Amino acid sequence: MASMLSAGLRSDSNIEVHKYYGGTVIITAFLALVLQAFLHKYGRWSELIDLPLLVTVYFGVSRRNTSTGLLLGAAIGILQDALSFDNPIGLYGIAKTLVGYVSSSIGGRIDTEHPLSRFGLVFLLFHFHQIVFAVTQRVLLNHSAPFFTLRLLLDSVITSAVGVALFALLDRLRRSA
Amino acid sequence: MLNVYSRHRSFALLICVVFAQVLLLAFQIKRDRDVPLIRYWAAELVTPIGRVGTWTSSKIRGVWTGYIDLHGARVENKQLQAEVGQLRLRNFELEAQAKESQRLQLLLDFRQAHPEAPMLAAQVIGASADPTSHTLFINRGEHDHIRRDMAVITPDGIVGKIVEVFSNDTAQVLLIDDKDSGVGALFADSRTHGVVKGTGDPLPIMDYVVNDEKVHPGEVILTSGEDRIFPKGLPIGVVKDASPASPFQIIHVQPAVHLDRIEDVLVLLTRQDVALKSAELPADPNAQIAAPAPASPASQSLGASPASKPAQPSAPAQEAR
Numbered sequence: 001m002a003s004m005l006s007a008g009l010r011s012d013s014n015i016e017v018h019k020y021y022g023g024t025v026i027i028t029a030f031l032a033l034v035l036q037a038f039l040h041k042y043g044r045w046s047e048l049i050d051l052p053l054l055v056t057v058y059f060g061v062s063r064r065n066t067s068t069g070l071l072l073g074a075a076i077g078i079l080q081d082a083l084s085f086d087n088p089i090g091l092y093g094i095a096k097t098l099v100g101y102v103s104s105s106i107g108g109r110i111d112t113e114h115p116l117s118r119f120g121l122v123f124l125l126f127h128f129h130q131i132v133f134a135v136t137q138r139v140l141l142n143h144s145a146p147f148f149t150l151r152l153l154l155d156s157v158i159t160s161a162v163g164v165a166l167f168a169l170l171d172r173l174r175r176s177a
Numbered sequence: 178m179l180n181v182y183s184r185h186r187s188f189a190l191l192i193c194v195v196f197a198q199v200l201l202l203a204f205q206i207k208r209d210r211d212v213p214l215i216r217y218w219a220a221e222l223v224t225p226i227g228r229v230g231t232w233t234s235s236k237i238r239g240v241w242t243g244y245i246d247l248h249g250a251r252v253e254n255k256q257l258q259a260e261v262g263q264l265r266l267r268n269f270e271l272e273a274q275a276k277e278s279q280r281l282q283l284l285l286d287f288r289q290a291h292p293e294a295p296m297l298a299a300q301v302i303g304a305s306a307d308p309t310s311h312t313l314f315i316n317r318g319e320h321d322h323i324r325r326d327m328a329v330i331t332p333d334g335i336v337g338k339i340v341e342v343f344s345n346d347t348a349q350v351l352l353i354d355d356k357d358s359g360v361g362a363l364f365a366d367s368r369t370h371g372v373v374k375g376t377g378d379p380l381p382i383m384d385y386v387v388n389d390e391k392v393h394p395g396e397v398i399l400t401s402g403e404d405r406i407f408p409k410g411l412p413i414g415v416v417k418d419a420s421p422a423s424p425f426q427i428i429h430v431q432p433a434v435h436l437d438r439i440e441d442v443l444v445l446l447t448r449q450d451v452a453l454k455s456a457e458l459p460a461d462p463n464a465q466i467a468a469p470a471p472a473s474p475a476s477q478s479l480g481a482s483p484a485s486k487p488a489q490p491s492a493p494a495q496e497a498r
Binding site: 078 | 186187188190191194195198199201202203205206208214
């Protein structure tokens with residue numbers, strides 16, 4: 001995975017910043033949150049996918065602006081906390097803020113257009129998100145949240161696979177140069 | 178340069194956003210007893226600083242008051258020491274006054290209990306400079322109508338007699354333990370007469386008691402009145418010990434009055450007999466050796482004509498004077 005990512009590294013001069021139509025980012029993020037909450041009604045299989053995480057990662061690597069990336073992650077995370085039953089506001093917010101910052105930082109350094117690199121990027125950021133989420137829970141909530149389980153591994157694989165498809169779909173929303 | 182600035186700016190923004198959300202969480206999360214986490218943090222943040230501040234200020238204050246600002250303490254210490262000295266002196270004075278009041282109260286009670294015998298209270302103001310002469314000086318003299326051969330007593334018993342009267346309100350008292358002193362005496366129990374004579378030692382002796390007479394330690398000795406100085410029936414003391422000798426027994430007498438620590442006395446202005454109550458008789462210092470008779474012998478001796486049996490009536494009476 002690491003060799004695949006390093007193979008896609010490129011210089012700053014080759015960085016391509018993608019633009020989107022107005023409201024695309026907001027509407028996409030909103031839809032992701034709504035779908036995450038809506039799909040939850042139809043079964044626990046929806047828990048396998050973290051759509052807000054995928055949106056955060058996608059726009060972070062596409063916009064390649066760390067400030068907007070972390071702010072988008074913060075907004076999506078806080079809204080996800082707000083839509084949850086008993087999560088205190090900021091628990092997902094912190095994790096997705098860091099994911100947004102890291103993804104936008106990485107987006108300027110590696111090739112994020114290839115499906116495999118996208119799969120690997122989402123896979124790594126999923127676990128990075130989980131680690132931050134668990135640390136926050138352990139430190140602030142005094143809960144023994146797991147850093148890694150087989151279930152989390154399965155979630156990360158499914159989310160990464162869905163992410164590859166979703167990213168290809170979201171690529172169509174790019175504004176042509 | 179611009180890129181570096183931009184990177185740092187975004188990192189600072191990241192820190193701010195994460196910090197803001199941590200604060201947001203801290204306001205929501207509640208630990209024990211529903212106390213928000215932000216309060217825990219605030220307390221944990223402020224308390225050590227306050228503790229350090231308190232510790233530092235207390236140390237500084239301690240150093241200042243304990244080491245640097247000692248000038249005031251030194252002055253205060255001197256003032257307090259002076260005050261303690263004055264208070265200690267004052268305490269001694271008050272204690273002395275209290276003891277004097279008790280002594281005077283005893284004299285007053287005794288005087289009020291015997292209105293038939295005119296008496297005058299006096300204070301001991303000095304003693305003889307000659308160690309072989311057992312005399313005292315009192316603060317009463319001619320102006321107080323003090324005359325020679327007046328009896329000097331205390332509520333405990335007899336002290337001595339006036340031997341010299343000075344015009345400047347001073348009189349000299351010859352104590353009963355002086356070697357020149359003699360007092361007509363009798364045993365309270367057996368009514369046997371004798372003469373209590375000073376020897377120059379602390380213990381006078383009772384002379385002229387024949388060897389056949391049973392004398393017990395602790396036996397009370399009273400004045401017989403035969404010396405025409407001391408009224409009859411006043412306590413002289415008790416028998417300390419008795420041993421046969423020739424021609425009379427040697428009977429050491431423990432005076433009823435502590436002659437070496439007298440401070441206040443009464444001078445009997447006449448030879449009017451003083452009718453002592455049984456409670457005023459001398460306590461028996463050797464009670465465990467020889468208990469006194471249950472019936473008050475003194476009350477018998479204070480009768481108008483007691484059935485006394487003088488052992489040597491003529492000789493002791495003359496010598497006692």
